[in-house]
Amino acid sequence: MDALKYLQEAGGVARTGQLLRAGFSRSDVESLTSRGAIRPRRGVLMLSDHRPEFAAAIRHNALVSCASAASHYGLWLRTAPSQHHLTCDHGHGSGFIRHRTARFDPHPSLPVAAIEDVVLHAMTCLEAPASTAMATSAIRLHGVPLALLKEQLRGDRSRPALKALHELDLRAESIIEVDAQHLFRAHGIAFDAQVAIPGVGRVDFLLEEFLIVEVDGFAYHSSRQALRNDLSRNNASTVNGYAVLRYPPEVIWFEPDRVVAEVRAVLARRPGTLPPG
Incomplete structure (x- = not known):
């Protein structure tokens, strides 16, 4: 591997000793200063686009x-x-x-x-x-x-x-699901996660066996087919007697009180009979 390529893959900063241990000669190391690297201190070579935490x-x-x-x-x-x-x-x-x-x-x-x-x-x-x-x-x-x-x-x-x-719940499949779990626990809201519901599919959260809460990642509805699938799941949830709340990440993060209030409002209106399944 070329010495400059190695330095780039090392995050843009490395000690001279590291480069030598990687098999580069001293002339290879010295040549880096003519290829854009600087020496911020003795024994260290750094590129302008280095990773600051590595430096x-x-x-x-x-x-x-x-x-x-x-x-x-x-x-x-x-x-x-x-x-x-x-x-x-x-x-x-x-x-x-x-x-x-x-x-x-x-x-x-x-x-x-x-x-x-x-x-x-x-x-x-x-x-x-x-x-x-x-x-x-x-x-x-x-x-x-x-x-x-x-x-x-x-x-x-x-x-x-x-x-x-x-207390870690490893059913979470994304950071937003971890944050939603934390929000529910902090407010004493019991939930089940990653639940497979017949006729509906797998949902992020199921509360009191009738309220489905979905937390959508940034990539959802990336295609027309994804949108149709989501609409079909929502319809199937309603047909099977479930209530549904959906939230994007920014609402979970920046409007947690709203989420809690809406969840509690729906739970307070729980129907007298449970959906089948």
């Missing part, structure tokens, strides 16, 4: 973790952090959120903590549902064992984080 990690002799590593692993996180989250075993440096403990081997070529450490740091640093969304996606998308996370947090005696892991 911060290298500058502080640390690893990117917690919310700052979510995008690297494709973990669910709605809002990017305003400060870098780094893990390091020293007390030097400032201007970032420090995580002390790294239990697992980091990424082999990038200054990024292991996904297990990323989730563990998130569970003890972020508020729910941001923390639980990251944990759910790590388990669902990367196969991180839930038992391993519980074991590590039990050793740290982190009771709130451990409690959140015990």
Whole structure:
């Protein structure tokens, strides 16, 4: 691989030693300065479009973790952090959120903590549902064992984080479903998730066996066929005696009181007989 291509794939910033260990000669490394790279400090090469969190990690002799590593692993996180989250075993440096403990081997070529450490740091640093969304996606998308996370947090005696892991609902298939779960729990609204209803199909949430709540992602109705399918499901729900509420992500996020009020209003008017099935 070309040295410049390697540097680009490394997030636009790397130590000279890393490039040498990757098999590039010193002349290859030196040539990078004539190909757009700069040296912000001795032993570091950086491109103009580098990833800022990687640069911060290298500058502080640390690893990117917690919310700052979510995008690297494709973990669910709605809002990017305003400060870098780094893990390091020293007390030097400032201007970032420090995580002390790294239990697992980091990424082999990038200054990024292991996904297990990323989730563990998130569970003890972020508020729910941001923390639980990251944990759910790590388990669902990367196969991180839930038992391993519980074991590590039990050793740290982190009771709130451990409690959140015990209550994790892995049926959520997206960040918006995690956020809706959190909203319902916070207001004492019981629900069942990812329910298959005969004659209707699989729905996001079923409340008190008659109210269907669907939370639509940003890509829904991406085609005319998708729109027809959704309309057909809505009609089938009504024909089978169910009430239906649908919400886009921005309503769940920015108008939670409205969602709760509407759900409670429908539940208060529950019909006397349950739908079949």
